[in-house]
Amino acid sequence: MAIEMPRGLPFAVDTFGPYTSTKRRKRHHFLTHAHKDHTVGISPSNIVFPIYSTSLTISLLLQRQPQLDESFFVRIEIGLSLIVDDLDGEFKVTAFDANHCPGAVMFLFEGSFGNILHTGDCRLTHDCLQSLPEKYVGKRLGEAPKCCLDYIFLDCTFGKSSHRFPSKHSAIIQIINCIWNHPDAPVVYLACDMLGQEDVLLEVSKTFGSKIYVDKATNFECFKSLMVIVPEVVTEDPSSRFHIFRGFPKLYERASAKLAEARSKLQSEPLIIRPSAQWYVCDDEDYSESGSQIQKQRKVRFSEAVKDEFGIWHVCYSMHSSREELESAMQLLSPKWVVSTVPSCRAMELNYVKRNCFISRFSPDDPFWKLLDIDMEVSPVAAVDTQTVTLSCCLMSEELTLDSVNSKLVPVIESSSMKKQLLSLSPEKNLPISLFGRARLSSQESDHQLHERKVIHTQCVYTKTSLELEKPNPKEVVESLQDDTKEETVSFSSCSSSKESCKDLSGDLRKLYRSMNAPVPRPLPSLMDLMNARKRSRNHLSF
DNA sequence: GCGATCAGCT
DNA sequence: CACAGCTGATCGC
Numbered sequence A: 001m002a003i004e005m006p007r008g009l010p011f012a013v014d015t016f017g018p019y020t021s022t023k024r025r026k027r028h029h030f031l032t033h034a035h036k037d038h039t040v041g042i043s044p045s046n047i048v049f050p051i052y053s054t055s056l057t058i059s060l061l062l063q064r065q066p067q068l069d070e071s072f073f074v075r076i077e078i079g080l081s082l083i084v085d086d087l088d089g090e091f092k093v094t095a096f097d098a099n100h101c102p103g104a105v106m107f108l109f110e111g112s113f114g115n116i117l118h119t120g121d122c123r124l125t126h127d128c129l130q131s132l133p134e135k136y137v138g139k140r141l142g143e144a145p146k147c148c149l150d151y152i153f154l155d156c157t158f159g160k161s162s163h164r165f166p167s168k169h170s171a172i173i174q175i176i177n178c179i180w181n182h183p184d185a186p187v188v189y190l191a192c193d194m195l196g197q198e199d200v201l202l203e204v205s206k207t208f209g210s211k212i213y214v215d216k217a218t219n220f221e222c223f224k225s226l227m228v229i230v231p232e233v234v235t236e237d238p239s240s241r242f243h244i245f246r247g248f249p250k251l252y253e254r255a256s257a258k259l260a261e262a263r264s265k266l267q268s269e270p271l272i273i274r275p276s277a278q279w280y281v282c283d284d285e286d287y288s289e290s291g292s293q294i295q296k297q298r299k300v301r302f303s304e305a306v307k308d309e310f311g312i313w314h315v316c317y318s319m320h321s322s323r324e325e326l327e328s329a330m331q332l333l334s335p336k337w338v339v340s341t342v343p344s345c346r347a348m349e350l351n352y353v354k355r356n357c358f359i360s361r362f363s364p365d366d367p368f369w370k371l372l373d374i375d376m377e378v379s380p381v382a383a384v385d386t387q388t389v390t391l392s393c394c395l396m397s398e399e400l401t402l403d404s405v406n407s408k409l410v411p412v413i414e415s416s417s418m419k420k421q422l423l424s425l426s427p428e429k430n431l432p433i434s435l436f437g438r439a440r441l442s443s444q445e446s447d448h449q450l451h452e453r454k455v456i457h458t459q460c461v462y463t464k465t466s467l468e469l470e471k472p473n474p475k476e477v478v479e480s481l482q483d484d485t486k487e488e489t490v491s492f493s494s495c496s497s498s499k500e501s502c503k504d505l506s507g508d509l510r511k512l513y514r515s516m517n518a519p520v521p522r523p524l525p526s527l528m529d530l531m532n533a534r535k536r537s538r539n540h541l542s543f
Numbered sequence B: 001g002c003g004a005t006c007a008g009c010t
Numbered sequence C: 001c002a003c004a005g006c007t008g009a010t011c012g013c
Helices: A055-064 A126-130 A168-180 A198-208 A220-229 A251-264 A278-284 A293-297 A323-333 A351-356 A367-371 A391-398 A404-408 A415-423 A447-452 A507-515 A525-541
Strands: A011-013 A028-030 A051-053 A073-075 A081-084 A091-097 A105-111 A114-118 A151-154 A188-190 A242-244 A271-275 A313-315 A337-340 A456-463 A473-481
Touching: A051 A055, A055 A073, A055 A220, A114 A367, A126 A323, A151 A323, A168 A198, A168 A271, A168 A313, A188 A198, A198 A220, A198 A242, A251 A271, A323 A351
Parallel strands: A011 A028, A028 A051, A051 A073, A114 A151, A151 A337, A188 A242, A188 A271, A271 A313
Antiparallel strands: A081 A091, A091 A105, A105 A114, A456 A473
16 A cells, blocks of 8 residues: 655655646655555556665566566665655655565655655564664664754554564464474475565575475466566475465465365365464454454464464564664654555654654754645735635535535635745744644643543645646645533544444545545545445446 | 546454 | 455456
């Protein structure tokens, strides 16, 4: 899952259009790693070259999509920098190991827009941080680095997970121990067919002196990428004790079937190991209502493999940072602003962000404003001009609506007058408007006060040109704090806290919200009924 | 008819 | 729940 970069930046990371307007097309594209959800949109028909990425990521991508051409890509390797020419002045980009999967990198951009770290997907361990330029990393917790990053686009995938994850190395040792503890298992199935689990295979292979069988016929893509990354561990001989087990689909069903088959034949059971953090983050949140008894009964240990009710052994092998790792990384890096690259604005839940990221921190000449395409040189304008578009108008034309959160939406004057409005805010008096996520409060405000704050609600600011009348071009999503309401915090983020997903808005609008690091609101249930009824009647007609 | 995107699922 | 990814339906050219 990737987010669009703010409009003021000339580059995109892990997003590849297509953009309807060439005006919006980013001039430079960067790819952090080869997982498919980060390569969506890369195709010969949508050439957005050059795409900057590591040799390994490019190789994996070319292998999967041979119709792409090498010439679309520019190689950048871990630890190396490139200077990129741009209309707005050149900038420097450096790649760093993201500790996520083979070829995965974080990008550090340094230019007139500021110093920006985009982590892609990452597991931000201490070692990982130490590979960043010294000036950006504090020597110890609480000690500011010599140079502050302006923004971090941060992988907060497991930002909610309060558990301490074992290191990848430790997880691999757990896997090896688990295998040692099952000498009678005739076959060891490793659910490791995903890019990023190769080290598990490598270490198992080295420890037990055996290659690992990959079924070329049913798992060709995995076979191909293993032949690029760790060819020395792969065998096509099914008599090997170690087999790759597909993680999808229906892992549990297939695993149960394997075990049942052995039992029915009175054979020793095979050993099935799934190295993934997914199983461990399940009971992280408050599932007291929806969570099954099975979940409650789980006595999860992170220090050794755990067998579940289906007979699968789990080891917490995580390719993303835990909350603890993120907090610690943010403290050492002390960025001015943090944006989550995953939806639900999970960055806002980090203590570091709650305590340190507020808009009042930015002076009028800070590049922050430029990043958001907000021009500080504002000329006086009429209160209402011809560019004003109301939300209701946009929504009608899109056949979409926002949910009750937005029922208080008011028309907002676009562009310059809006900017002026924003900029005229005095931090003390009218706090706070934030441009990303939940409004950030002043640093003096305690967590308790923070909690007492009132409803935050969303305003969408749209620009209009004659061309874009049909498809409004939402420009900025801002939040404002309403002082006269009594509700406790954040109806705005109701979506992210809700257990339901936010799948009810059209893709375009969803992308917009995500790019602003704002949770996607859901239409009113009544509207959903209408939309569904319309869908049903349409389906009916087609018969 | 094809590729891109979305919905739904695990 | 949700990683990354699959399948099948639908959309749009």
